[in-house]
Amino acid sequence: MLCRALLVCCLFVPVTTAADEIQSRELAPVAALPKFAAKVTELAFSPDGRWLAVGQKNEVALIDVATREVKERIAGQFGQVQALAYSPDGQRLALGGYQTLEVWDAADRKLIRRLEGHRGEVTDLAFSPDGQRLVSVSDDETARLWDVANGTVTVLAGHQYPIHGVAWSADGQRIATAAGDEFRPTKAGEVILRDASGAPVKTWTDHQRAALSVAFSPDGRWLVSGGLDERALVYDLKEDKLLGFFGGHQRPVNALASHPRTQAVLSVSGGRAVNGNTFRVWRPQDGAEYGVGEIHEAKVLSVAVTPDGKLAATGGQDQMVYLWDVAFLQTSETTETTAAAADPKVIRIGVIGLDTSHAPAFAKLLNDPEAKEDIAGCKVVAAYPQGSPDIKSSVERVPQYTEEYRKLGIEIVDSIPALLEKVDCVLLETNDGRPHLEQVRPVLEAGKRCFIDKPIAGSLSDAIAIFELSKKTGTPVFSSSSLRYVPGAQGVRGGKIGKVLGCDAFSPASLEATHPDLFWYGIHGVELLFTAMGTGCESVTRAHSAGQDVVVGVWDGGRIGTFRGIREGKSGYGGRAFGEKGQEDLGTYAGYRPLVVEIVQFFKTGQPPVTAEETLEIYAFMEAADESKRQGGVPVKLKDVLDRARRK
Structure with a gap:
């Protein structure tokens, strides 16, 4: 069936958009995990997608995603575990319960640190992208910003009601918190946008009842919040305004998450009534609904998605966890519409090193005017052709590949600083791994995301130093063989x-x-x-x-x-x-x-x-x-x- 236009502008007048052209599909789970002993209040996937942490009363069950079996359990006097978060490197798992906030070693399941201070339920958690800080929120009406290494804390000001949700933007520059009193239906919900220190920058009170959850889009353009008023509000952070609300849910929007590879939002709902326990996937800029799943028999309390964007999980009051295939969100239709609507600007790519066959091969794919949607939107615009004089293959290849780049219309520059002035992101392609640490240093210090081709470095110690520099600058890198x-x-x-x-x-x-x-x-x-x-x-x-x-x-x-x-x-x-x-x-x-x-x-x-x-x-x-x-x-x-x- 055709999806109805569900995003309504802030004056609550229906908006006519491309939403009318999107086909909403009925979603069916690919798996149901064995019924748990108590309601499932929180879910979190590990960064490598291998583990799913499931929060219940006094326990976190660790599910092997491949086998869909409980492999480990973290037990304690937590009360209801309502908050879970893996650190970006996957080494730590933070959990929150009643007056409880603990950080565990994710590999050996040992307690690293107990963070004390909250006087009520810890309701949500978020690590900073560099993994060095953790923000927690509670129904004691406080948000707290912790240094993970030493446990020092800063109490964040701003809210006058219990706080239910928190999110950290992918660039590490902004935090958002959502609050409201569930038992005072006449009081508006609050959403506060904060800087990286936690200081309030802007406050919205557009939810008619308590705001329960919040999430940033991967590119930081959108902020989405869900509430007891059965709405998911969409804020356009680029234009600094409330864009409107998604009205597809007929029950409180209890949790939501942003899809990591597209602009799509995954949201779940449910209340005291029998119906309306749904899982919905939709587009924030116009409310186009990609799909809806109705399988839970009671209200749905949590939703999570794997970092590769292929699998989602929902958990609820019915003590069930369902797994959903959401890889369709990365097909041409959704990739094209979400990417184009998010930002039509082409990402300018710079290349360091023209002594490997990867350099011309990547450029030809990225600069192809007929490129398919999954790689469209990026273009190699400049290159610094440095090679290594003591490696014969490097010396021999640079002139040939430099000429190929010129034929593609790519500018050749004479230094890395000159390159960085012209690009948004960098491909570090130097075949020799030994100079990679020094080559990537100015890239990361300039805040440019960087892919480092194999080998990531000429030594293990340099590889470690690269990732430490990435953490220090807050600029992500990755490396992989094809x-x-x-x-x-x-x-x-x-x-x-x-x-x-x-x-x-x-x-x-x-x-x-x-x-x-x-x-x-x-x-x-x-x-x-x-x-x-x-x-x-x-x-x-x-x-x-x-x-x-x-x-x-x-x-x-x-x-x-x-x-x-x-x-x-x-x-x-x-x-x-x-x-x-x-x-x-x-x-x-x-x-x-x-x-x-x-x-x-x-x-x-x-x-x-x-x-x-x-x-x-x-x-x-x-x-x-x-x-x-x-x-x-x-x-x-x-x-x-x-x-x-x-x-x-």
Whole structure:
């Protein structure tokens, strides 16, 4: 059926928009988790999408997303767990309950710190994008800003009612809080926009009853709040005005989330009445509804979406959690309309380094006038062609690729500062990983999002320093081989064969004397291995000969993954994964386009598709393999390698 126009302007006059042309679909869950013992009040996906944290009374259940089974539980005298948040690096899980705010180690499930001060229910939490601060809100009418490392706190002013929701913008510059008294129906709800210190910048009182939840769009253009008045209000932060409200819900809008890869909003509702317990997906700029799901038998209290934007979860009073496939939001129709409506401005991309075939390949894809919607909106406009004089292939390639760039109409500049004046985002393509830290420093200090091609650095210590610099500047980076995005590996990562018990991957592994052995080319196969296995590798053993390497990694729980690096005989890319529900070929190289799609989404949203934790573990795996070789093939622990690199 055609979706009705649901966004109403602030004068409550219907708006005629493209919403009338969107086909709203009936959504059906792809899975229902076994019924929980109590109502589900909060949900949070880990940054790598592997875990779903489920908040209940006195407990957080940790669900393995691939197997859809409860693998761990964090129990305590929390009361009802109403707030959950993973840190951006996935290393910590914060939870809030009655007069309780705790930060846990997400890997070993140990309590790191208890943050004391709230006198009521902690109702929502949000980490800053750099993971260094945590903002909490409570029905004690206070919002508190915590330094995660030392527990120091600043109490934020502004609200006169219980606070129910909080969000932090992706660029780290703004915080929003939502408040209101649920038991005083004549009192308006409050939404406060704050700067990064928590100081109020603007207050809206447009909700007729308490405001319950709040979320920023990935690009920071929209702020959306849901309330007891059965409305989701949309604020245009660029124009500094209330745009209108989404009226698709017929019950209180209890929670909402922004889709990380598009402008879509996911919202859930429900109240005391029997009906109206819905999950809706819609577009903030005009209220076009993409889909609605009605499966919960009581009010829906929480919603979350994976960082890759493919899977959503809802939980409610009926003690149920449902999983929903929302990958359709990244199809051409929704990508085109949401991206275009959000900001028609082309993202100008600069390239550092023209000594790899990736540089012209990426530019031709991005600058194609017929580019499909998933990579449209970005264009390479300038390049700094620095190479490395002590690497023969680098010296030989720069003149050829510089000429190719000129033929594409791309400006060639003579320094990185000159490049940064002309671009919004950067592709760091220098084939040599050794200068990457110094090359990326001015990029991040200028606030330009950056994709760093393989290898991310010439040493593990430099890789660590890059991510620390990213945190310090608040500017996101990510790095990946194109092999991560071959269809078979992505299917395994998405749970096609259930829990992955083991994997064997292979790729060419030519050596370059200036780099650790596997950094130069073996990274392709190692990235393929980690795409299937995920993080959790504990130790590495390497067998080496002139023509090949075999590296055996032992993961947590006794899982085993191997990488074979080929330098002799017929080469290629591939592997096979072994899971609880079957086996699957990982597939082979499928071109650069899938990686470019991820880069474009990263430039648009600021959300890295690969966590710093996973990237560093990949490089620690390869560094440990070198150490094992140096020691004659003995097992080497990744923790020891990482600790040593951090001390340098």
